[in-house]
Amino acid sequence: MIEVDSLTKRYGDFTAVHSLSFAVKPGEVMGLVGPNGAGKTSTLRCVAGIIPPTLGSVRLGGIDLKADPVAAKRTMAFIPDEPRLFEYLTVAQHLAFVARLYGVGDYKARGEAILADLDMADKQALLPGELSRGMKQKLAIACGLLHAPTAVIFDEPLTGLDPRGMRRMKDVMRGLAAQGAAIILSSHLLGLVEEVCTHLLILKDGRAMADGSVADVRARFASDSTSSLEDVFFLATGEEDVARP
Numbered sequence: 001m002i003e004v005d006s007l008t009k010r011y012g013d014f015t016a017v018h019s020l021s022f023a024v025k026p027g028e029v030m031g032l033v034g035p036n037g038a039g040k041t042s043t044l045r046c047v048a049g050i051i052p053p054t055l056g057s058v059r060l061g062g063i064d065l066k067a068d069p070v071a072a073k074r075t076m077a078f079i080p081d082e083p084r085l086f087e088y089l090t091v092a093q094h095l096a097f098v099a100r101l102y103g104v105g106d107y108k109a110r111g112e113a114i115l116a117d118l119d120m121a122d123k124q125a126l127l128p129g130e131l132s133r134g135m136k137q138k139l140a141i142a143c144g145l146l147h148a149p150t151a152v153i154f155d156e157p158l159t160g161l162d163p164r165g166m167r168r169m170k171d172v173m174r175g176l177a178a179q180g181a182a183i184i185l186s187s188h189l190l191g192l193v194e195e196v197c198t199h200l201l202i203l204k205d206g207r208a209m210a211d212g213s214v215a216d217v218r219a220r221f222a223s224d225s226t227s228s229l230e231d232v233f234f235l236a237t238g239e240e241d242v243a244r245p
Contacts, residue, residue, distance in 0.1 A: 004023070
């Protein structure tokens with residue numbers, strides 16, 4: 001479970017996130033969306049423990065991130081939009097290295113299964129420089145999922161993936177949720193959010209404009225059940241006029 005309580009992030013005199021609270025329960029996929037500058041990146045980095053919040057708290061799997069950051073982060077995986085890989089480690093060596101960090105004893109069988117799900121089973125001997133952009137993204141995802149995290153953050157996970165890879169990635173997210181993981185998906189691709197997410201958090205200027213199940217948010221902002229998530233987004237952020245040609 002991911003629990004965020006009164007999260008505030010300031011950079012000097014600028015407040016990027018204003019007293020934000022939300023929770024993602026096991027099995028839920030929460031779409032985090034908002035216009036540029038809405039505070040999404042600051043929120044994700046605070047939740048992942050990359051930067052500290054100015055105020056508020058984050059709990060991952062019931063563990064306070066500030067009080068016990070190592071234990072909290074062991075329950076979590078953060079998949080950024082830009083893969084961070086070691087240029088002189090092969091695909092297989094990346095998984096072995098991550099397994100040592102997290103103490104995953106049966107990593108070979110688990111790693112092979114994850115690579116197979118991502119269409120990477122035949123790439124284990126390759127170095128990152130021999131991989132396409134999409135394959136590098138898949139490797140980063142495989143490394144993040146190797147220790148079976150119960151809280152997973154995806155930041156634009158479809159970047160660089162071809163249509164087959166996109167479909168695989170959607171299946172992976174659904175599979176993780178079915179296994180009980182709490183997932184945050186941040187993406188500008190509203191079609192992806194609509195297809196995969198069960199819940200929605202819409203930010204603007206660091207504040208929550210909407211938070212709840214997709215059905216509840218749609219009912220609150222949309223005029224009828226046929227309205228797309230794009231329509232809901234523009235209505236919730238007050239930018240419907242911008243969306244019109």
